[in-house]
Amino acid sequence: MKKILSVILLLTVICFGSMYVLAQNKEKEVKNMSLENKKILIAYFSWGGNTKFIAEKIHSKVNADMFRIEPVVPYPTDYNETAYGIAKTQKEKGTHPPIKNTDIKPYDVIFVGTPAWWYTMAPPVMTFLAENNFEGKTIIPFITHGGGGGYTINKDMAELAKGSRVLSPLVVYERGTSETEKEIVDWINKLNKEFK
Numbered sequence: 001m002k003k004i005l006s007v008i009l010l011l012t013v014i015c016f017g018s019m020y021v022l023a024q025n026k027e028k029e030v031k032n033m034s035l036e037n038k039k040i041l042i043a044y045f046s047w048g049g050n051t052k053f054i055a056e057k058i059h060s061k062v063n064a065d066m067f068r069i070e071p072v073v074p075y076p077t078d079y080n081e082t083a084y085g086i087a088k089t090q091k092e093k094g095t096h097p098p099i100k101n102t103d104i105k106p107y108d109v110i111f112v113g114t115p116a117w118w119y120t121m122a123p124p125v126m127t128f129l130a131e132n133n134f135e136g137k138t139i140i141p142f143i144t145h146g147g148g149g150g151y152t153i154n155k156d157m158a159e160l161a162k163g164s165r166v167l168s169p170l171v172v173y174e175r176g177t178s179e180t181e182k183e184i185v186d187w188i189n190k191l192n193k194e195f196k
Ligand SMILES: Cc1cc2nc3c(=O)[nH]c(=O)nc-3n(C[C@H](O)[C@H](O)[C@H](O)COP(=O)(O)O)c2cc1C
Pocket: 045, 046, 047, 048, 049, 050, 051, 052, 082, 083, 084, 087, 088, 114, 115, 116, 117, 118, 119, 120, 144, 145, 146, 147, 148, 149, 173, 174, 175
């Protein structure tokens, strides 16, 4: 009986040990990607927290600096006031609202996160892309949405960020699911090949 228990214990240790080693290797796969040798920034705008949530997940897998794109005049906390008031007006007028100072000069690769707002990116992200010099830089979009998908946000970003190269976006419904973590790892590995 004692012998059987020892064998079971040994097998359990081997099993968990292998799982740990596999997890470590997966982690390394992301850390060793060629993007990793570049200076990377994760810049995002988030009104309700979903895009921030995804930005933090990406940050946990990529060696990068991170900052939040913030409009000088914050949006109201009330959904209707924001969605059907100011954001809708900005969308209709094509407004690029002033944002707090951002400096992208030191970075080669910039992950740009936005919620889908009225079928495109949120206006402060438009300001961020239009007012900085993206010549020769690589943009990697990540988008959260409420059911409409990623629209043509990656193309809209390329149009605003003159001279940039835009890679494949990550598109997530709200905060994603239990699969999102794996999707992020797969996406980063795909980006690594695309970047070369
Ligand atoms: C002003 C506004 C406009 C929106 N427009 C869209 C839209 O066109 N399509 C869509 O799928 N979701 C839309 N949504 C939902 C958001 O894209 C979605 O909830 C997103 O995950 C919010 O991200 P956040 O929590 O980081 O702000 C909109 C939300 C707001 C507040």
